[in-house]
Amino acid sequence: MAERILIVEDEPDLVSILEYSLTKEGFEVAFAHTGTEGLRMAQTSPPDLLLLDVMLPDISGIEVCKQLRAADSSKGLPIIMMTARGEEVDRVVGFEVGADDYVVKPLSVRELILRVRAVLRRRSAKPVEPELVKFGRLRIDQAGHRVWVDDNEVVFTALEFRLLTTLVERRGRVQTRDTLLHDVWGVAPGLTTRTVDTHVRRLRKKLGQAATYVQTLRGVGYRFNSEVPEGSVEGELA
Amino acid sequence: MAERILIVEDEPDLVSILEYSLTKEGFEVAFAHTGTEGLRMAQTSPPDLLLLDVMLPDISGIEVCKQLRAADSSKGLPIIMMTARGEEVDRVVGFEVGADDYVVKPLSVRELILRVRAVLRRRSAKPVEPELVKFGRLRIDQAGHRVWVDDNEVVFTALEFRLLTTLVERRGRVQTRDTLLHDVWGVAPGLTTRTVDTHVRRLRKKLGQAATYVQTLRGVGYRFNSEVPEGSVEGELA
DNA sequence: CAACTTGCGACATTGTTGTGACATGGCTGT
DNA sequence: ACAGCCATGTCACAACAATGTCGCAAGTTG
Numbered sequence: 432m433a434e435r436i437l438i439v440e441d442e443p444d445l446v447s448i449l450e451y452s453l454t455k456e457g458f459e460v461a462f463a464h465t466g467t468e469g470l471r472m473a474q475t476s477p478p479d480l481l482l483l484d485v486m487l488p489d490i491s492g493i494e495v496c497k498q499l500r501a502a503d504s505s506k507g508l509p510i511i512m513m514t515a516r517g518e519e520v521d522r523v524v525g526f527e528v529g530a531d532d533y534v535v536k537p538l539s540v541r542e543l544i545l546r547v548r549a550v551l552r553r554r555s556a557k558p559v560e561p562e563l564v565k566f567g568r569l570r571i572d573q574a575g576h577r578v579w580v581d582d583n584e585v586v587f588t589a590l591e592f593r594l595l596t597t598l599v600e601r602r603g604r605v606q607t608r609d610t611l612l613h614d615v616w617g618v619a620p621g622l623t624t625r626t627v628d629t630h631v632r633r634l635r636k637k638l639g640q641a642a643t644y645v646q647t648l649r650g651v652g653y654r655f656n657s658e659v660p661e662g663s664v665e666g667e668l669a
Numbered sequence: 670m671a672e673r674i675l676i677v678e679d680e681p682d683l684v685s686i687l688e689y690s691l692t693k694e695g696f697e698v699a700f701a702h703t704g705t706e707g708l709r710m711a712q713t714s715p716p717d718l719l720l721l722d723v724m725l726p727d728i729s730g731i732e733v734c735k736q737l738r739a740a741d742s743s744k745g746l747p748i749i750m751m752t753a754r755g756e757e758v759d760r761v762v763g764f765e766v767g768a769d770d771y772v773v774k775p776l777s778v779r780e781l782i783l784r785v786r787a788v789l790r791r792r793s794a795k796p797v798e799p800e801l802v803k804f805g806r807l808r809i810d811q812a813g814h815r816v817w818v819d820d821n822e823v824v825f826t827a828l829e830f831r832l833l834t835t836l837v838e839r840r841g842r843v844q845t846r847d848t849l850l851h852d853v854w855g856v857a858p859g860l861t862t863r864t865v866d867t868h869v870r871r872l873r874k875k876l877g878q879a880a881t882y883v884q885t886l887r888g889v890g891y892r893f894n895s896e897v898p899e900g901s902v903e904g905e906l907a
Numbered sequence: 908c909a910a911c912t913t914g915c916g917a918c919a920t921t922g923t924t925g926t927g928a929c930a931t932g933g934c935t936g937t
Numbered sequence: 938a939c940a941g942c943c944a945t946g947t948c949a950c951a952a953c954a955a956t957g958t959c960g961c962a963a964g965t966t967g
Contacts, residue, residue, distance in 0.1 A: 574842040576889055588923060589888030626925060628945060633924095649933070649944065826912060862915055866956060871913095887922065887955060 433459040434551060437478035439469030439495065440513070441488050449482070452540045458547075466490035473499055475657050476603025477508060480551055482543075483530070485514040493528050500529045504564045509554045511546060513538065564599060566657045569641045571599060580641045587637060590615070594630055598645065598655035607652035627653075671697040672789060675716035677707030677733065678751070679726050683774075687720070690778045696785075704728035711737055715746060718789055721768070723752040731766050738767045741812065747788045751776065802837060807879045809837060818879045825875060828853070832868055836883065836893040845890035865891075 436458045440446050446462060453460050461478065463469035466487040473481055473495075481499070485492040492512055499505040512530040531550045534543050564571045570579040576592060578585050587595065594615050598606060608627045609620030616626070631653055635642035646654050674696045678684050684700060691698050699716065701707035704725040711719055711733075719737070723730040730750055737743040750768040769788045772781050802809045808817040814830060816823050825833065832853050836844060846865045850856050854864070869891060873880035884892050 572841075575892065576843045576886055589886070590924070592889075624926065625945085625947090629925075629947085632946065632948095647945070828913070863917095863956085863958090864914055867914075867958085870957065870959095885956070 433457055434480065435459045435461065435478040436480045436482055436547070437461045437463065437469065437472055438482045439463045439466065439487065439492065440482070440484040441465065441486075442484075448540070449543075452544065453547075456544055464488075466492065466495045470495050470498060473505060473508065474502070477505065477600075480509045480511065480547060480554075482547070483510055483512050485512055496528050496530055504566070507554070509550045511543075511550060566599070566602075566644065567641070569638070569644065571596065580639055585637050585639070587634075591630060591634055591637070595634055598653065602655040602657050605648050605652045605654045610652065671695055672718065673697045673699065673716040674718050674720055674785070675699045675701065675707065675710055676720045677701045677704065677725065677730065678720070678722040679703065679724075680722075686778065687781075690782065691785075694782055702726075704730060704733045708733050708736060711743060711746065712740070715743060718747045718749065718785060720785070721748055721750050723750055734766050734768055749781075749784060749788055804837075804840075804882065805879070807876070807882065809834065818877055823875050823877075825872075829868060829872055829875070833872055836891065840893040843886055843890045843892045848890065 436453055438446065438449050438453075438460055440449065440462070441464050446464075450460055450462070461472065461476075463472050466489045469481075469483065469487075470490075472478075483492045483495060487495075496510055496512065499508055499510065510530045512528075512533045513536055514533055515536045531554070532546050534546060564573070568581045570582075572578070573596065578587055578592070578595070594611070597611065597615050606614075611627050612618050612620050631645060631647075635645055638645065644655055644657065646656050648654055674691055676684065676687055676691075676698055678687065678700070679702050684702075688698055688700070699710065699714075701710050704727045707719075707721065707725075708728075710716075721730045721733060725733075734748055734750065737746055737748065748768045750766075750771040751774055752771055753774045770784050772784060802811070806819045808820075810816070811834065816825055816830070816833070832849070835849065835853050844852075849865050850860060869883060869885075873883055876883065882893055884894050886892055
């Protein structure tokens with residue numbers, strides 16, 4: 432499965448160069464043209480890697496990076512920053528900002544790709560899973576295997592928990608029944624049972640108020656949607 | 670005041686690179702070339718941080734790390750492991766081995782320094798596990814190998830005590846049977862015996878009233894939960 | 908040798924999970 | 938607009954798997 436890269440860059444020329452190069456290398460790319468948009472996309476549909484320009488029309492890439500590092504759910508996201516000058520590099524990759532790597536503009540595509548690969552490789556070996564994930568009224572403790580909805584603990588069975596975390600990890604992306612059957616149940620796809628539906632139902636039932644996060648896409652599959660418009664706003668970012 | 674780093678590495682080239690780089694960054698460095706030597710030096714003259722190669726001529730870095738973690742005096746020592754492959758990383762930074770971080774060889778000096786700084790910063794803020802732990806009606810004296818429930822001393826066998834402290838140290842986090850088998854019994858996981866269950870049972874029996882702290886998570890493992898509500902039973906949903 | 912510890916098999920018990928039957932509701936082509 | 942179809946929701950239950958429980962025998966210690 433192709434790795435997903437989110438590019439946050441406002442300069443159209445550079446955007447098309449990046450799109451072309453990275454797509455050619457087999458990556459799947461998405462774009463944001465402002466810092467705010469990038470921030471939102473990175474949270475709601477986390478990519479495998481974020482390519483982030485420092486200079487953006489609204490909030491700076493540095494700020495974007497800091498905010499992502501501050502939130503539990505995006506703490507482990509691999510980030511490569513693009514900067515025009517070599518000066519700020521220390522800050523950027525240092526702990527103040529916390530990018531994984533950087534490239535200097537004007538950039539060499541070949542080098543960029545090498546660095547992308549390197550960062551992905553490094554990260555893939557590392558437990559990326561944050562211990563604690565929060566979404567609005569939902570709170571998940573991976574290590575402790577616990578879930579809260581509006582601060583009330585809800586007990587899930589092992590399977591339910593796996594299904595939930597799988598959906599949450601891939602939030603914003605639709606998961607087909609086959610995908611879920613494979614990744615959660617570990618069985619070959621192609622079955623036509625009510626297994627997935629039944630368990631989604633159990634999830635929803637236990638989730639109570641938070642059930643709206645789990646959406647059905649008729650004819651496609653299920654999706655965990657963290658930007659439910661339900662009046663209340665995301666508690667994540669200030 | 671310069672922070673002291675002990676480097677355990679047998680490859681001379683790498684040693685000189687590390688010496689050069691870390692010294693330049695203002696650290697004070699010491700070296701050991703074998704696992705045994707490193708172990709001894711770490712115990713007799715504890716550095717602020719240990720940089721430990723996995724592959725060593727005598728005992729493996731993993732073993733060194735485990736032994737340091739097992740001893741009370743070196744339990745809190747910050748350790749960064751250097752490994753040639755990304756594979757073992759999970760074990761290395763996981764509870765089994767317990768390194769604070771790792772770097773993959775061939776290593777980027779820049780990255781290494783960042784990680785060293787990060788680990789040092791993280792550790793400096795963190796107090797070490799106290800010898801005496803108390804939870805509600807439970808009191809454990811690590812050093813004295815004694816346990817009290819409601820002020821009545823309960824005698825545990827060596828194995829039981831080890832199981833209990835392992836669970837307590839990792840309180841709040843689920844421990845799978847395999848994890849426990851490995852960390853408490855030191856055997857390879859994958860067995861299907863009633864060993865763990867039996868001993869959990871013995872624990873619970875001896876714990877009496879405090880048995881509620883040890884929770885079973887069906888399909889996952891066991892968890893020591895320190896936030897059990899006293900009188901009331903686990904009230905799932907109000 | 909006696910007391911104790913420990914691992915494991917056998918069986919009991921309990922919670923979890925898959926499944927088929929049926930209900931419901933949205934989509935499509937006419 | 939309508940009928941029919943197909944995807945999904947819902948439910949109850951039996952099979953199954955995980956865990957609790959117990960006792961015994963082998964190993965250990967002093």
